[in-house]
Amino acid sequence: MRKALIGLILAAxxxxxxxxxxxxxxxxxxxxxxxxxxxQRNQQRSGQRQARQEARQEARQAQRxxxxxxxxxxxxxxxxxxxxxxxGTRPSGYQRGWQGPNTPEFRRDADRYNRRAQENxxxxxxxxxxxxxxxxxxxxxxxxxxxxxDRDRRDWRDDRRDNRRDWRNDRRRDRDWNRGWRNDRRxxxxxxxxxxxxxxxxxxxxxxxRGWNYSRLSIGFLLQPLFYDQRYWIGDPWQYRLPxxxxxxxxxxxxxxxxxxxxxxxxxxxVIHDFFW
Numbered sequence: 001m002r003k004a005l006i007g008l009i010l011a012a013x014x015x016x017x018x019x020x021x022x023x024x025x026x027x028x029x030x031x032x033x034x035x036x037x038x039x040q041r042n043q044q045r046s047g048q049r050q051a052r053q054e055a056r057q058e059a060r061q062a063q064r065x066x067x068x069x070x071x072x073x074x075x076x077x078x079x080x081x082x083x084x085x086x087x088g089t090r091p092s093g094y095q096r097g098w099q100g101p102n103t104p105e106f107r108r109d110a111d112r113y114n115r116r117a118q119e120n121x122x123x124x125x126x127x128x129x130x131x132x133x134x135x136x137x138x139x140x141x142x143x144x145x146x147x148x149x150d151r152d153r154r155d156w157r158d159d160r161r162d163n164r165r166d167w168r169n170d171r172r173r174d175r176d177w178n179r180g181w182r183n184d185r186r187x188x189x190x191x192x193x194x195x196x197x198x199x200x201x202x203x204x205x206x207x208x209x210r211g212w213n214y215s216r217l218s219i220g221f222l223l224q225p226l227f228y229d230q231r232y233w234i235g236d237p238w239q240y241r242l243p244x245x246x247x248x249x250x251x252x253x254x255x256x257x258x259x260x261x262x263x264x265x266x267x268x269x270x271v272i273h274d275f276f277w
Contacts, residue, residue, distance in 0.1 A: 115142055126209045177260070177269050181243045189241040189275075199239065201277045205255045214255045216273065223266040228252045228259075240275075 114136070121133035137143075181187050193200050207213075208226035217223075234251040237244055245251050245260060249269055252259045253276070260270035 111140075114140065118142060126211070128211065177246060177249075179270060184243075187241050187243050189272075192241040197277065200275070202253070205253065217254065217257070217259065217268055217271060219268055219271060221268045223259075223261060223268065225266060227254065228261040228263060228266065234258065 118133040118137045121129040232252045252261045256276045258272045258275040
């Protein structure tokens with residue numbers, strides 16, 4: 001009995017590698033058949049795609065052959081004649097008269113444009129713009145000293161009398177502003193900022209003039225107009241728990257500060273430093 005069991009065990013161990021080898025062979029054959037089917041399917045799809053492209057190309061060629069040849073309208077060149085599509089083939093009056101940048105008319109217009117740009121830069125430009133404009137004006141022989149004198153003579157009072165109001169009354173607007181609004185609990189902007197930090201985190205501030213650095217402003221300082229341009233206005237003061245601006249004034253952002261500016265004179269009426277984060 002023991003000899004029979006030992007013989008069965010030896011026979012099973014001899015048969016096991018043969019069965020495993022047969023299984024591996026069947027698996028490899030199935031994998032090979034699978035990849036062959038995929039390759040046949042890809043070839044079939046590529047052939048169908050190529051056939052569709054050839055059919056579309058033949059349809060286009062047949063459509064082009066069936067269309068009549070385009071006829072070009074013969075216009076006489078005068079404005080208003082011919083079809084609208086013909087205007088692109090005829091040069092305009094400016095193109096017909098163009099003779100290049102060396103004509104006296106072109107040089108005269110260019111000189112006029114450069115002189116006007118130099119005048120504007122000297123009268124109302126930044127320090128760097130005025131310096132470059134004065135250098136160019138000296139080179140061109142323009143009277144830059146007269147423009148500089150006109151800039152010094154500029155009087156804001158004459159510019160603000162268009163509405164027939166006294167300029168001195170406009171200057172006294174800051175006296176009518178009550179700075180005691182900070183004691184009003186409705187305008188507790190510090191507590192509101194503590195509870196709504198995200199509302200006071202604004203994008204980076206870009207000064208209107210190149211090279212301008214932050215300086216701590218105080219009440220009575222006169223700002224240049226671009227600093228209280230509309231892009232710096234605070235449209236809804238209540239959003240930051242600020243009181244409404246009086247007539248002729250506007251709350252303006254200046255870096256991390258907030259300013260109440262007289263939009264007629266540019267004078268700072270009220271200021272809160274480190275208002276924004």
